[in-house]
Amino acid sequence: MFRQIITTAIFFCISFAASAETISEFTSGMEKKEGFYNIYLDHDNGVVYLEVDRYDEDFIYKVSLPGALGSNDVALDRGQLGGTKLVYFGRVGQKVFMHQKNTRYIATSDNPRERMAATNAFAPSIVWGFKAVATGDNGASLINMTEMMLSDQHGSAAKIKRNNQGDFSLNESRSFVNFDKVKTFPMNTELESTVTFMGNNPGNFVRSVAANPNIITLKQRISFVELPDDNYQTRAFHPAMSFNATRVTDYGTAIDQPIEQRYISRHRLVKKDPTAARSEAVKPIVYYIDSGAPEAIRNALRDGVQWWNQAFEAAGFINGFRAEIMPEGMDPDDVRYNVVNWVHRSTRGWSYGASVKDPRTGEIIKGHVTLGSLRSRQDFMIANAVTGPYADGKSTDESIELVLARTRQLGAHEVGHTLGFAH
Known part of the structure; x- marks a missing residue:
């Protein structure tokens, strides 16, 4: 009986592996852009895929606003940068997670246990989870970035509320990928989308600038940036x-x-x-x-x-x-x-x-x-x-x-x- 279970399990794994599409097969007919991270654009379905070929490798994650609200008092300006986060991709089974490191608390030591004690003492964050829709011969995973791109990564709704300008929430049906602004360069990958927020109690600042004060449409950009090499010398602050x-x-x-x-x-x-x-x-x-x-x-x-x-x-x-x-x-x-x-x-x-x-x-x-x-x-x-x-x-x-x-x-x-x- 035990041997039969093992045989069945092995057959299932082999069948799954054989049926799983490769990245080249899955992306056939899509537009490919090569750079820091390779990206694939499915124009017909409004979807962006990203090829993760490096795991546990740190990079910078940053969000900005290419298209803004226009009110100084609400502070959602064109070109506004969000905070800098140190992240990496990790894979567990058929899922890929974006992990954010806690860079505020460290232990500089030759002792790995001492470094680990500081790392485990303060919570990191899982920024997002993705399903690997295809795999590459080199172990790469292809993930769908669209859901993340069409979420409020900049925290725009919260900023509107903090400024007493209304309760707004993202409306995905009125949000979409800006394909002409999805780009990848040697040192960074840029993923831009149009995101729309709906609300029914807009404040005066919103009313003064928005075309429809109950509907705020912004442009949001997610940036993945390569870290510099280790030759930089820090300089102590005074x-x-x-x-x-x-x-x-x-x-x-x-x-x-x-x-x-x-x-x-x-x-x-x-x-x-x-x-x-x-x-x-x-x-x-x-x-x-x-x-x-x-x-x-x-x-x-x-x-x-x-x-x-x-x-x-x-x-x-x-x-x-x-x-x-x-x-x-x-x-x-x-x-x-x-x-x-x-x-x-x-x-x-x-x-x-x-x-x-x-x-x-x-x-x-x-x-x-x-x-x-x-x-x-x-x-x-x-x-x-x-x-x-x-x-x-x-x-x-x-x-x-x-x-x-x-x-x-x-x-x-x-x-x-x-x-x-x-x-």
Whole structure:
């Protein structure tokens, strides 16, 4: 009897393996895009598949909003970045899970049991679970990303509620994949969708900007980003440095050392000749200005951002930093490019200097600036109020020059945040 059970089980496993489709068979006729993670687009059924060929390998998971609400008070802006998460794919049977590591609590030690004690003491998270719909010869799994893409990964509904603007929930029947914005690059994979939220008690801020205040449609992007190599050297934080810091609680530190370890946030900038007082950089830091800004504005932004090269020159880097207008054909979604975005809102709002960082070390992978366009109009009105240009037929040239001067300052200021500097 026991032998019969074993024989039946073996036959079942062989039959299952024989009937399971390979990735090439399953994706026949689909559009394939190769990059950091290979993706397959099933245009007929509105589905996106991702090929997981690396398990237990850490990468960055981040969510952003390419298409926004437009209200400064609700703070769902175009280009807004969510938090950075360190994740990896793991497979159990026919399921693939996306695990989020808890990077706030660690133990730096040569003793694996000491490291494991810290890892097991603080809860990780399972971000999502997928069924492997096909497998590859190399052990790869093909997973359907569509359900995750059509969920509220940015927490937009919760943000609307926190700002007392109504109770909204995602409506999947009015949400879909943006196939033309599903892309994969050598260092990152971008999965964009249109997500629609339904509500029946919208607040005044929502009413002032949404086409239909009961129906809010946003664009959401999921980003998978490759981690940098291990050649980056962390630099300890000190309050006198005026840098932002990445903080971790390290239970592996000596008893006479602080348990909280802080590292400054900075780009990786290395001299070609490390022995020279002044040297060119191996890879300069380059920021690209949104070509969607008016010509005078984007030129002012470029000039203001370029001021940072003076600081890097003083630090010994020859042409270690530069600012350029974003050229045609460049994709600002590509994580290899630092960008300065020109963003419209219904009212004047804050500008921000954000970044994609390695949560383990604080290394800045991509600088991401958001500049509110209405600041320029506000500056223009302030200048007019001071100079009174309309009396006796005076021109507004002085007011315009003030706007451009303030734009140069604003560009330099916000890029400074993305370089790691605090106020």
